[in-house]
Amino acid sequence: MQNYIENNIARFVHILRHLGIQVSILETITSLQALALVDILNREHVKMALSATMIKNHDQQEIFDQAFESFFVAPEIKKEQEQVWEEKQAEGHRLLEEAETDLAYKGETLDLTEEEKLYYAQLPEEEKRKIREYLAASSVPDDRYDRFKPTLECQVRGSLRYWKQRLGEAADYRIVDSEMDDPVIASIVDELSEDSSILYEDMKRIGERDLPQVTNLVKMLSRKLATMISRRYRMSKRVVKLDLRRSIKANVRYGGVIFKLHYKQKRIQKPKILLICDVSGSMSRYAAFVIQFIYGLSAIIKNIESFIFAEELEHVSSFFDARQSFEDTMVKLIEKSRIWGKGTNMGNALFSLREQHPLLLTSNTVVIIVSDTKTLEIDFAEEELIKLKRSVKDILWLNTLPQDEWKDLPSVQKFKRHSQMYECYTLAHLERVIRTQFLY
Known part of the structure; x- marks a missing residue:
């Protein structure tokens, strides 16, 4: 894809949508029209124009700012982002291969999820050794293996679940996450997640000293939930969105030739x-x-x-x-x-x-x-x-x-x-x- 401004804006919109900011086609077109009215070489002007046309509430602003700063960067920085992402992907696959080798019984890999294997690979070496020794010590005749395997898998899952609850989420849990299939998105999520280990702590284990931080996080999440709206439509005389069904019905008398257009707009209705x-x-x-x-x-x-x-x-x-x-x-x-x-x-x-x-x-x-x-x-x-x-x-x-x-x-x-x-x-x-x- 050539590096035209339209292509870059379309790619930027894709990233915002992936991060939870819904940008419509109409808003994308409006943003391009806004860019035509500002100095395209002025970074702040471009940022303000895109923010004004794409952001709907204050809680989305931090994500937008981070996305803008990570996406609209010099080519050498973008190349560095891609290199970091590729290294994480390679490391993720290496960890999975290591886990599949360790979590095998009689040469057959246990039926565990990718997430469980990845978590195993990031456990302390001592804990991994105990799980390997347990698998090695488990032995049944071949004719009973099919019946024993689910029990063995359940035991390993229980051990992984115990350490997950005790140690919390692994630091690099997202390195092979299908949602992080883009170097820019991965870098944005990483930066937004800095110093946010409390987000992954089981709530039952959060201590008194962390409650002020939890309070601020809950307030932020509450504001996000408060923005929830249901998307419904009502008739409108304003040119907002074409109501195709009503337009066709109104022009039946003209043999299907569209002379009169009817429009609709979104009615914001909080449930x-x-x-x-x-x-x-x-x-x-x-x-x-x-x-x-x-x-x-x-x-x-x-x-x-x-x-x-x-x-x-x-x-x-x-x-x-x-x-x-x-x-x-x-x-x-x-x-x-x-x-x-x-x-x-x-x-x-x-x-x-x-x-x-x-x-x-x-x-x-x-x-x-x-x-x-x-x-x-x-x-x-x-x-x-x-x-x-x-x-x-x-x-x-x-x-x-x-x-x-x-x-x-x-x-x-x-x-x-x-x-x-x-x-x-x-x-x-x-x-x-x-x-x-x-x-x-």
Whole structure:
């Protein structure tokens, strides 16, 4: 592709979209028109013109700035970016080959995911040695191998899961990530991720000293979620977007020749958000994360209702309306709650929601459930989830269990049929869900 300005802008738009900033074709055309009105040799003028035509809210500005600085660079810097990316890709493949060699039983590679192999390759050497010794010590007759292999794989996965929870995410986890298939995108993500190890820390292990940083991160993520809009259209006299269906219908009388054009424009309509958070015993370690998330959302989104549940359901929106500090809100909520830390009965909670708050369940309501899915009366809970889904726009389930544990839980298999379920036990998971599901 030749280095024309149009080609560069198209490539830049592709990078912004990949990073979660949605830029339409119309906005791309507008940006090119804006560039015709500024000094194309003035870097700041170009940046301001593109920002003004592509950025829709303040939370996207940091990503845009980093993308601009990384993309519009001198050829020698771009060549350096490509070299770093290629080296990471080569290192990633080397690590995977090493893991496949080590994680083999009787010459056959174990059926592990690429992510699991990559994590193994980045473990401390002592831990890798223990896993290799375990594989070497495991021996069964060949006729029993097919039955023993799944057990062996499960043991290795359990060991990797233990170290992942203990050590956190590996530093170079993204080096062979299919989403990082571009040197510019990879360099942007790396720079945006500097000093952000807290993003990958399991929320249940975050200590008191890190809470101020977590508070700032949650506020940032809450602002991103607050920008969520649904894209719907209404008739418009303004020349915004051609309404092809109405135009054709209006010109049938002319034999199909288009004389009159009809247009439509996007109607920005914020959905109602209904947040339901599990505060039972198995979830109590995530309480600070859950409540702080609600607190941050409630500070920005007016159209939100908040509930907590364990054995029963409690409506807690009023606690956040008072606008006290997070610490005071947390103390007051725990003191007043009758269910905090008790067992889970999701079926009862969802039944209470439908019976006691039916006016909150509309075709414009997005329900967000934060829970590990562990509950009494799973079948009853599934029935209530099905009934809830019929009444609302969508159900998003943020599961605080690692995804590699889902296959062992019947509750996960049942509930994910009726909701969009995402792994969400770190702030990085939450950011990814927001970027891929809400910012559209």
